Amino acid sequence: MMNVEHHFPFQKKFNRLVIGFTTLLSVIFIASLMLGIIPIGLDELFHYFSSSDTSIHFTISLRFQREIIALCCGGMLALGSAIIQGLTRNPMVAPDLTGMTSVGCLFVVVCEMIWIKSPVLNLFLGVAGAFLGFLLCFSLTSRIRNRLTVILTGISISFTANAIMQLFILHAKEDIANYLHFITGSLYAVNGISVWIVFVITLMIVPLVFMLGRRFSVVSLDDQTCYSLGVPLQKYWITYFFLASLLVGTSIIGVGHLGFLGIISPNMARMLIGNRPQYIFPLSFLIGGFTYLLADTIGRCIISPAEIPAGIITNMMSAPVFLYILFRYYRGQHEWN
Amino acid sequence: MLLFAIGNLKYGVTHFNGYDLLSAFFHTDLSLVSHITLIEVRLPMVLMAIIAGASLAISGLLLQRVTQNPLACPSLSGVEYGTACCVILCYMFIPHVSKLGIMCISLMGGLFTYLLTQAIVKKIGATTTGITLIGIAFDALYFSLIQAILLAFPYQAQSILYDLNGSLQGITFNDIGLVALPFVVLFIVVLLLGKRLDLLNLDELQASALGVSIKPYRLIMLAVSIILATLVTSLIGPLLFFSLVVPHLVRSLTSSRYIILFCAIYGAALLLMAQLLTYLVSPLTPPPVGLVMLLIAAPMLTIIIRRHLPYDER
Numbered sequence: 001m002m003n004v005e006h007h008f009p010f011q012k013k014f015n016r017l018v019i020g021f022t023t024l025l026s027v028i029f030i031a032s033l034m035l036g037i038i039p040i041g042l043d044e045l046f047h048y049f050s051s052s053d054t055s056i057h058f059t060i061s062l063r064f065q066r067e068i069i070a071l072c073c074g075g076m077l078a079l080g081s082a083i084i085q086g087l088t089r090n091p092m093v094a095p096d097l098t099g100m101t102s103v104g105c106l107f108v109v110v111c112e113m114i115w116i117k118s119p120v121l122n123l124f125l126g127v128a129g130a131f132l133g134f135l136l137c138f139s140l141t142s143r144i145r146n147r148l149t150v151i152l153t154g155i156s157i158s159f160t161a162n163a164i165m166q167l168f169i170l171h172a173k174e175d176i177a178n179y180l181h182f183i184t185g186s187l188y189a190v191n192g193i194s195v196w197i198v199f200v201i202t203l204m205i206v207p208l209v210f211m212l213g214r215r216f217s218v219v220s221l222d223d224q225t226c227y228s229l230g231v232p233l234q235k236y237w238i239t240y241f242f243l244a245s246l247l248v249g250t251s252i253i254g255v256g257h258l259g260f261l262g263i264i265s266p267n268m269a270r271m272l273i274g275n276r277p278q279y280i281f282p283l284s285f286l287i288g289g290f291t292y293l294l295a296d297t298i299g300r301c302i303i304s305p306a307e308i309p310a311g312i313i314t315n316m317m318s319a320p321v322f323l324y325i326l327f328r329y330y331r332g333q334h335e336w337n
Numbered sequence: 338m339l340l341f342a343i344g345n346l347k348y349g350v351t352h353f354n355g356y357d358l359l360s361a362f363f364h365t366d367l368s369l370v371s372h373i374t375l376i377e378v379r380l381p382m383v384l385m386a387i388i389a390g391a392s393l394a395i396s397g398l399l400l401q402r403v404t405q406n407p408l409a410c411p412s413l414s415g416v417e418y419g420t421a422c423c424v425i426l427c428y429m430f431i432p433h434v435s436k437l438g439i440m441c442i443s444l445m446g447g448l449f450t451y452l453l454t455q456a457i458v459k460k461i462g463a464t465t466t467g468i469t470l471i472g473i474a475f476d477a478l479y480f481s482l483i484q485a486i487l488l489a490f491p492y493q494a495q496s497i498l499y500d501l502n503g504s505l506q507g508i509t510f511n512d513i514g515l516v517a518l519p520f521v522v523l524f525i526v527v528l529l530l531g532k533r534l535d536l537l538n539l540d541e542l543q544a545s546a547l548g549v550s551i552k553p554y555r556l557i558m559l560a561v562s563i564i565l566a567t568l569v570t571s572l573i574g575p576l577l578f579f580s581l582v583v584p585h586l587v588r589s590l591t592s593s594r595y596i597i598l599f600c601a602i603y604g605a606a607l608l609l610m611a612q613l614l615t616y617l618v619s620p621l622t623p624p625p626v627g628l629v630m631l632l633i634a635a636p637m638l639t640i641i642i643r644r645h646l647p648y649d650e651r
Contacts, residue, residue: 093588140639148466149642152408155473156638159577162630170624259477308485319474326470327461 014236014279017272021286028290029071032297033063065195070296070310071289072202072252077101078265079209080247081239082197083279084134085266086220090147094262095130095248098137098150099157101262104129104252106161119194120254123201127249133157133247144310162257172233194253206285209243213278220275227245258311260318261291267325291317384513386612386626387605388520390571392565394587394604395597397580399562403555407645408469410581411447411566415475415574419450420567422479425486436515440571442464447567450475476577504531516568523561524601530557531597576608576627583607587643607633 034040038059081094095101107129108122137154218231219240226233251258268282295313302308368600393411402407423446427439454475458468544551566580583604587596592605611629618624 024568091350140643148470152466152469153639156635156642158347159631159635159638163628163635166628167632170628248629259481260474303488306488308488312481312484312488315477319478319481322474323457323461323471326467330461332468 010273010276010279014273014283017283018286021283025071025286025290026314028293028297029067032067032293032300033060034110035297035301036063043222062097065192065291066296069195069198069254070293072198073251074201074258074261075260075285075289076206076247077251077262077292078197078284079206079281080130080244080251081099081288082266082277082284083209083216083244083247084271086216086277086280087237087240087244088138089149089220089222090149091270092147092151092263092326093154094151094260096158096259096262098154099133100130100137100245100248101133101134101252101257102158102161102165103133104249105257106165108252109165109168119197122194122253123197123250125249126252126325127261128243130248130252131242131245134162134241141281158257184245188230191264198254199252205246205250209247210281212240212243213281216277220277249258255292256311258292259315260322261314264318264321264325265291268321271328356369365635381513382612383417383609385516385573386608388513388516389569389576390583390605390608391524391601392520392569392604393576393580393608394583394600395524396562396565397582398584398587398597398600399527399558400580401584403559403562406463406465406468407585407641408581409577411563411570412476412575412577412579413469413472413581414454415450415472416447416563416566417577418476418479418569418571419484420444420447421575422446422483424571425483430485436572440515440568444564444567445569447563447570450479451563459507516572517569520565523565527558527561527597530554574625577631578638579604579630581641582634582637585637 036059038055040056040060067288077095080100084095084098084100084232085091085093104126109124111121111125133154137150137157140157141150212259215236218226218229219236223233265288266280266284268287269280273279273283291314292310295317296310299308299310299313397410400411400414401407403409420443423443424439427442431438454468454471457471461467461471570576584596584600586607587600587603590599608626608630611633612626614629615624615626618629
């Protein structure tokens with residue numbers, strides 16, 4: 001008889017964590033449906049389908065769209081970041097710190113400015129931008145062994161891309177507000193089609209990544225071990241890297257450029273459960289989605305009717321966490337084996 | 338530098354030819370519109386650009402020499418955004434404060450931020466890249482704080498919003514008067530002390546073996562660097578990466594003997610060039626000069642990283 005406890009000692013802890021985070025997530029989801037400029041009671045929420053009040057219908061559906069996209073995009077960004085961290089075996093790498101998100105945003109904004117606006121094309125451009133940004137960063141630092149130098153290069157790339165984007169936005173003829181969320185990561189201008197795209201892709205890709213998570217564990221070993229085990233490392237790299245770009249690129253069309261969220265979620269998951277990809281992937285998805293949803297709710301409610309973009313709130317929340325992670329990194333306490 | 342200065346005076350919403358410039362300076366006549374534009378609007382801007390460029394460049398150079406860190410610069414240790422944050426807080430919560438008061442408070446803010454980051458660096462035991470990352474984290478924190486404040490109080494915010502990216506618009510002679518005296522004093526101090534700049538390459542032990550006391554010198558240089566940076570930032574807003582890049586440019590061009598002077602001149606010239614660029618790109622709505630600077634400087638950061646930190650594993 002096989003003892004599950006013995007073979008998977010962390011399964012139980014993982015289950016508890018997942019249940020805890022899911023509960024938290026659903027609580028904040030419902031709370032955020034209720035809060036806002038028009039407060040909605042719990043009973044109205046439950047009688048959504050039977051009630052005939054159109055204004056409440058409208059409000060709830062708007063908020064619902066917004067929260068779905070916050071959840072999906074925050075989660076996908078964190079998941080993509082977890083994949084990249086595993087691939088590069090570098091706990092300090094994140095989509096926003098390697099120029100992925102900002103190059104993607106740049107592509108999307110430039111295309112919308114000078115050509116056409118279509119959410120599907122935006123998706124492709126976002127993915128391509130994420131791909132190219134990562135390639136650029138890593139080709140510039142291919143000979144550099146230091147893990148933090150990679151991020152510095154990435155940061156300078158993302159500052160460049162941001163500056164170009166801001167120049168473009170300043171010269172926009174009309175509706176600057178539509179593009180501002182690419183800088184600050186706000187959910188203000190979410191529209192129906194992009195919600196659908198993001199949602200469908202989340203449903204397609206995220207379970208796939210979760211399923212592949214167990215195989216991913218082998219990539220976090222070093223190269224030589226992988227080769228001697230007969231793992232086709234090249235194939236793994238290409239597959240996972242493509243998946244990561246897809247995740248990050250999709251999150252771009254929803255939320256734009258988000259700072260620091262990508263780096264803290266996988267690291268927090270790692271602090272909770274150690275470096276085990278099959279557990280880290282779902283956990284970082286949950287943590288990312290939860291953080292972003294919380295930030296969006298706070299930003300929406302704290303000074304309503306005006307709103308603070310969620311990206312700013314996540315920045316404020318996660319910059320200290322980033323310092324803490326850096327602290328652990330220098331103490332050699334990062335759980336990387 | 339002179340060339341760029343004249344270019345800056347000439348180009349703008351309305352272009353002036355050389356004759357206009359000469360006549361405005363030698364036979365000033367404040368009833369002519371062109372003369373008013375030149376003297377009251379353009380000239381303070383150019384002077385401010387010179388002062389800001391020079392002092393930020395010197396500040397970066399000193400900081401890099403004192404900390405022996407090729408990536409040190411006021412904007413990458415959170416000082417500039419800390420200052421900007423203080424300025425905005427002042428505007429918000431002390432409505433009738435004078436510019437001088439704001440400058441003093443923001444000076445405190447800049448110094449405080451620097452000490453805070455240094456304390457964190459000490460605590461963590463970070464190396465070059467780590468220090469820079471901590472600075473960037475502080476920058477992001479302050480930046481989001483500023484944005485949140487601006488969004489929370491939108492009515493007061495309109496006038497300050499433009500300052501955020503580092504812009505030279507709307508500088509008057511009053512501002513110049515405020516910043517000029519400390520700038521000149523500090524500049525002379527730095528020039529006088531600058532001959533001993535190479536001493537900073539030594540560590541404590543070597544210095545005491547040579548019989549020089551290096552600690553007060555180091556402290557003075559550090560203080561001067563931070564003060565210069567905060568003074569300028571409190572007036573024109575943060576110019577990211579500017580003070581990082583200029584010393585590296587100058588180092589590849591000149592020997593170390595006159596490096597402070599050269600840094601000042603090149604810094605001023607670079608800032609004037611960027612300002613000129615903003616007007617050439619779009620005369621009516623010039624983008625903030627900080628943005629153009631960022632566009633020039635951020636790619637150079639990549640080059641600097643590649644050159645100076647090849648194998649710096651901790």
